[in-house]
Amino acid sequence: MRAAEHSALGHPPGRDHTARSDALGDAVGDFLAHLRVERGLADNTIRAYRRDLDRYVGWLRARAIGSLGQVEPADLHRYERWLAAGDEDHQALAASSIARALVAIRRLHAFAAQEGLSATDPGTELHPPRTGRHLPKALSVEEVTRLLDGVERDSPRGLRDAALLEMLYGTGARISELLALDVDDLTRVLADPRPGLRVTGKGNKQRMVPLGSYAAAAVEAWLVRGRPAWATRSRAFTAALFLNTRGAPLSRQSAWEILQSRALAAGIPGPLGPHSLRHSFATHLLDGGADVRVVQELLGHASVTTTQIYTEVTAQHLREVYAAAHPRARG
Missing domain, CATH: 1.10.443.10 (Intergrase catalytic core)
Known part of the structure; x- marks a missing residue:
């Protein structure tokens, strides 16, 4: 199924990230430009999206996934577990930080599907963890x-x-x-x-x-x-x-x-x-x-x-x- 998807998109099957090392970066750049220009998000919000997506892209590349069209739902679930567990390169994230990162990823994949960068949207099966609702601090x-x-x-x-x-x-x-x-x-x-x-x-x-x-x-x-x-x-x-x-x-x-x-x-x-x-x-x-x-x-x-x-x-x-x-x- 994965090979058929790539053929439909004009991409050869497999996970050769060296041939498509810019595809991920270009997709993220287009997405952030969309958020800034068409959605009017603030610069601080854009920077937060970039930090979360840069980490995600690094994880994909380390696993020879070179484009968003190659990502499957199982990859996203593995990434979520990686964020929660941590390793020698990063500390385990809190549930609130994981939820924020996964929201950014879901929106990136939805954007890629809408723009024809991916034949499917694997993010629809990704559900960010529930976080405790923090009540705002109010003075008396x-x-x-x-x-x-x-x-x-x-x-x-x-x-x-x-x-x-x-x-x-x-x-x-x-x-x-x-x-x-x-x-x-x-x-x-x-x-x-x-x-x-x-x-x-x-x-x-x-x-x-x-x-x-x-x-x-x-x-x-x-x-x-x-x-x-x-x-x-x-x-x-x-x-x-x-x-x-x-x-x-x-x-x-x-x-x-x-x-x-x-x-x-x-x-x-x-x-x-x-x-x-x-x-x-x-x-x-x-x-x-x-x-x-x-x-x-x-x-x-x-x-x-x-x-x-x-x-x-x-x-x-x-x-x-x-x-x-x-x-x-x-x-």
Whole structure:
């Protein structure tokens, strides 16, 4: 059957990877270009796909498999076992890492079949291992209050940090969405008596999120009393809303460091990241009675299933409160 498949594709049977040493690399390159150009995936996601697929291609070549058309379902199952077992060249991977790698491989083979690079799609028989569902870490309302109120607001650094943190928690936006904003975006919003902020999320999809009074006041203070002092430090003009001390646009790494240092100063155990405030935003809305579909729209989730994980967080919180407070919760 394998020989017949190769003949149908114009490939001679057998596993001569020396004659087709570029076929695998070319297929992966075409697939990654498809993800970047047609699917609009982020650069970090593309890099993760490349790491997983480079390891897969190396494994195939070591076993004289020179093209995706030569891969059979049994090969994929052997690769899955290899990832889980490890050897002298690599450590055994956790179930979550294996699942991620197998998803990349399944999508690669599906792409190859659609593009005519392979007569069959062996990935349809590959089922990534189930992984435990990790609930997002959300701060308590008291912790968020302590974090935000603990930022001094009498210096450009403090004004910027306060504006950034207030907006992360007040809008539930991703850090990449906030760092993409420019001054004009906020100038227009602050002039509206009922401010709503338009952000661009994954897949270049735009959505409107409300800007609460605390976040609006913090951003206005940064724009008026903080940002001008730093904007003049850079020779290259930038309209970015958030700047570093050199007057250049703030990076994601710097935003992460800001949250880490502010959380440490507030006595909040880590590690925390900008996503922690997004998780807290969603959890606190649901705790307050917000409908899950409203939260879905505010977060920019394509599916309500993604948002429903936060309902598990609130249910878990209720169980913890009950266990700690009810006199007959425990024997």
